[in-house]
Amino acid sequence: MRIAIFGGSFDPIHVAHVIVVEEALKTLNIDMMIVVPTYLNPFKSSFYLDPETRFKLLKKVFKNFDKVQICDYEINQQKTSYSIDTVNYLKNLYNPSKIYFIIGEDNLKSLDKWQEIDKLKELVEFVVASRKGFESKKAKEFKNLDVNINISSTSLRDKIDLNYIPKEIKDDILNLQEKGKSF
Ligand SMILES: Nc1ncnc2c1ncn2[C@@H]1O[C@H](COP(=O)(O)OP(=O)(O)OP(=O)(O)O)[C@@H](O)[C@H]1O
Numbered sequence: 001m002r003i004a005i006f007g008g009s010f011d012p013i014h015v016a017h018v019i020v021v022e023e024a025l026k027t028l029n030i031d032m033m034i035v036v037p038t039y040l041n042p043f044k045s046s047f048y049l050d051p052e053t054r055f056k057l058l059k060k061v062f063k064n065f066d067k068v069q070i071c072d073y074e075i076n077q078q079k080t081s082y083s084i085d086t087v088n089y090l091k092n093l094y095n096p097s098k099i100y101f102i103i104g105e106d107n108l109k110s111l112d113k114w115q116e117i118d119k120l121k122e123l124v125e126f127v128v129a130s131r132k133g134f135e136s137k138k139a140k141e142f143k144n145l146d147v148n149i150n151i152s153s154t155s156l157r158d159k160i161d162l163n164y165i166p167k168e169i170k171d172d173i174l175n176l177q178e179k180g181k182s183f
């Protein structure tokens with residue numbers, strides 16, 4: 001069994017995340033893609049949408065993707081999420097012969113500061129999704145996914161643009177807005 005793990009805050013999920021998953025399924029020869037929303041990224045101090053909401057939105061978006069699973073391991077911990085723990089958990093669960101870990105190009109600048117990064121690099125092969133505005137020379141040391149859409153969750157939290165919200169959850173985002181979420 002060959003798996004890819006795609007961890008993220010997904011606060012909220014946007015179309016570039018979906019393209020990352022589609023490109024990975026197209027190019028990586030994997031049996032399963034495991035999308036793992038964080039409870040809280042170690043380098044971030046808070047989240048905007050609560051973990052359960054982010055999890056439910058991911059479930060909806062990837063409902064019809066056969067090979068995609070949304071994993072609730074990190075959000076159930078209710079504490080800062082370290083990828084080394086998640087990888088060890090999924091390794092024990094599936095006993096995979098190959099583990100890719102997908103990150104966006106912006107994450108390359110801090111990758112060396114991740115918890116137990118040397119051990120993590122032995123367990124997984126990192127794959128880098130190209131990201132406009134975050135180009136890094138280090139990207140050529142990795143397998144790449146061609147994404148290049150200039151959108152971030154930060155910009156959507158500042159000002160919602162439904163063009164960048166996956167169609168399956170546009171209504172949910174509008175409902176959240178009505179309930180007082182400021183996007
Ligand atoms: N536009 C994009 N192109 C390529 N990779 C992306 C893009 N947006 C997010 N990613 C990657 O997807 C993963 C999850 O991203 P995340 O949920 O943090 O979204 P984000 O848009 O970077 O959010 P924020 O603006 O809040 O930091 C990360 O590895 C990130 O680098």
Ligand SMILES: O=C(O)c1ccc[n+]([C@@H]2O[C@H](COP(=O)([O-])O)[C@@H](O)[C@H]2O)c1
Pocket residue numbers: 006007008009010036038040041042043044081082083084107113114115
């Ligand atoms: O394990 C770490 O030390 C670590 C440090 C920073 C980020 N990560 C992971 O990187 C992934 C992308 O995070 P984000 O917030 O950019 O979407 C997500 O799975 C985080 O848990 C992991």
